[in-house]
Amino acid sequence: MLRYQCEDVVRFWNSKKGEELSSGQKVGRIQLFDITHRNKDGSPTEAAKIMIYLLNKI
Template identity: 50%
Template sequence: MLRYKWEDAVRFWNSKKGEDRERVQTRSRQKQKFTHTAGSKSFACVAETEELLSGQKFGRLQLFDITHRKKDGFPMTTEAAEIMMQAIIVEQIAQLKAEAASREAEVQRKYEELQLQLKAEAAARETEQSRKHDALQLQL
């Protein structure tokens, strides 16, 4: 850092405006519910890095999981652990709903296929009956 920039920064920190900003930032930091492990990297950069490494898109909950774990793999706080558990449950529910919808669609498809098959068989029987009837009419 250049000397004149450093001196400007020190002057700002010691000014009334700088002290006011420090108080606001301290209060904001105290209000934070969760601390993250991303450091100075933005969450967007973390997400992009993870997406490049894994080759798949990351959602908000997955990004939360990545940025709120310690190096040993444990969550930063119990609140973060609770959110991660809720995220897992929500993901499982969504997966079950998707599977149920898929099964329902398959049942509907098979039902419609069976209806078409029954209609075709009924039409074939009707045609056969009509042919037999016409043959009997010719004999009389």
């Protein structure tokens, strides 16, 4: 995991949404990818846009 991804994950787990999810729920790979591939303003990165496109094709 790259440093900025680790920082994003820590920031997420400290957020209200992260606390709700950490109450015993497992986080899937797609959800973790979504969490770690966001810009600071919350918009998806280019990699996330591609993943969203591919998920919509399934």
